[in-house]
Amino acid sequence: MVDISKINTNNKINLPPKTQAKAETKAPEQLSSSGNGVYPSGDLLRSMVGVQQNQSAKSKTSQNQQTQPSHISLNQSIPTKKEEEINKYLHSLPLVGKVISAFEQDKEGISAVKGLVGAMANDDVETSNIEMLLELVEERKVRPDALLYLCNQGIMSDEFESDLDLIYDAHINNKDLKEAFVPTLQSTEEGIQNRNVGDVFGVEGEDKIYIKTSENDTKQLDLSQKTYLRLFPPLERFAIYQGDAGNCYMLSTLDAINSNPETREKLLSCFHEDGETLNVSLPNSDYTFTMNKNKLPTEIKDFREQYSMGAAGFKILEHVYGQDVQQGLLKEAHEILQDQSQNAKGFFKKRMFTKQLKQFEKDLAKNPDNIIFDRTIQGQKVSWNDSIGVEWSKLDETSGRFKRAADYYRGRGGHEEWVMEKFGFKKIDKMFDLDTKNSKTAQELLFAPENKNKYIFTAFSAEGKNLGTEGLLDEDYGVYTKHSFSVKPKIDKNGNKVLHVSNPWNSTQSSVISYEKFSELFTGLIVAEK
DSSP: OOOOGGGOOOOOOOOOOOOOOOGGGGGGGGOOOOOOEEOOOOOHHHTTTTTTOOGGGOOOOTTOOOOOOTSSOOSSSSSEEEEHHHHHHHHHHHHHHHHHHHTTTHHHHHHHHHHHHHHHHHHHHHHHHOOOOOOOOHHHSOGGGSSSSSSTTEEOHHHHHHHHHHHHHHTTTTHHHHHHHHHSOOHHHHHHHSSSSEEEEETTTOOOEEEETTEEEEEEEEEEEEEHHSSSSSTGGGGGEOOSSSSSHHHHHHHHHHHHHHHHHHTTTTEEEETTTEOOOTTTOOOOOOGGGGOOOOTTOOOOOOOSOOOOHHHHHHHHHHHHHHHHHHHHHHHHHHHHHHHHHSSSHHHHHHHHHHHHHHHHHHOOOOOOOOOOTTBBBEEEETTTEOOOOOOHHHHHSSHHHHHHHHHOOOOHHHHHHHTTTOOOOEEETTTTTHHHHHHHHHHHHGGGTTEEEEEEEOOOOOOOOOOSSEETTTTTEEEEEEEEEEEEEEEEEEEEEEEOOOOTEEEEEEEEEHHHHEEEEEEOOO
């Protein structure tokens, strides 16, 4: 993946102020309104940012059109005239143009750009969503990553689209954006009555905000409105963009927890505000990370390439997870060496373990972030045995890619269930054979009405033949091999049971997949009960 954070984005575009859209500019089924205003239509936004729509190219691209291989660039394929115009327009934008050019340097990026151009050429509600997003990207309201890794079967995630609507409603109707996302109410009873499950709100006279946890209950968080919005700003709170590290297993799990309104509280309850201090700890952990909350929302020191790009809250949770693993392994190794140095049988073996303990404690005192252990496939365990004690090495001798041991543990791949356990999920199951023996069970968990929001789901795709580490498995659905995705069961407007599957490279977008296609593309489904 191209690291967008390294692209020079200093040039700015001066956009004219928005004007209120007329209701007739948008088809009734696409109109979203609140108060006295309505959101801009695709045509209106197109005129705002200077897109010249080709009226002769209104019709959709034929669904029977041959999909070009991902290694062929847009300029080398046979795009329609309309797609050529869209591609040219995207390159003309000061910020988006630089991102597009950077992504066209490799196969994955070319595929991402093709998805963006194809979505804009469709002239449907997704086209309108993307046009609104283009304006926000150029105004530096949202990261450019949100425009990439779209696929032919994709749509904007429900959560991200809802935030986009709230922002435009606040903008058009001159509302306070903070109050739009975290309204101050008279009481928790009013919050239960007027807010949706998973929404946050404040209560007059109280500093800390609340979250609605069920239809009849709320929980007070240890966060103020200001700190919450710094940690999880509008739009970015539903936008995860994976960085360079191999931690898709963690980010897909975070997205699954965050997208389920009944489990979102598990993430927000990790943060504890105390004066100028912010303490962060995972539900099933003894480790606490402490920082000055005034560092938010600026880029946190060293939280760069090895972390996701976007909301500070997600970066901090990634950091805390890696630190928790590191602290646990250091403690386990120390206990093992102490036990061996005291209880080993035989003079020479006991002396060996005593010497090893002293060296370990010396390295630990010098730089604990530089000590790493190999992990077993079963979980986060220290590699050791009776004959050699504990095996550890130095990070700078093993991998120059990571700056800290915590980043090494978190960023070298892992299992979704490790993360689920740390966030307090107790009943976790991993199912294979999704198209055969486990098909009925998986569909029951995903779609039974009584199971709505009772579980979180992630899925992983195994390595395909000759596709390398993360080969493109299906371009239409944007599925890559050896990769983890969040999964959200949905019922579409026609009553069909579908799955919204999000790639942590860009969680603002979801592929819409039938269960039959899902079971064909994905190797396993991980299920955790709230």
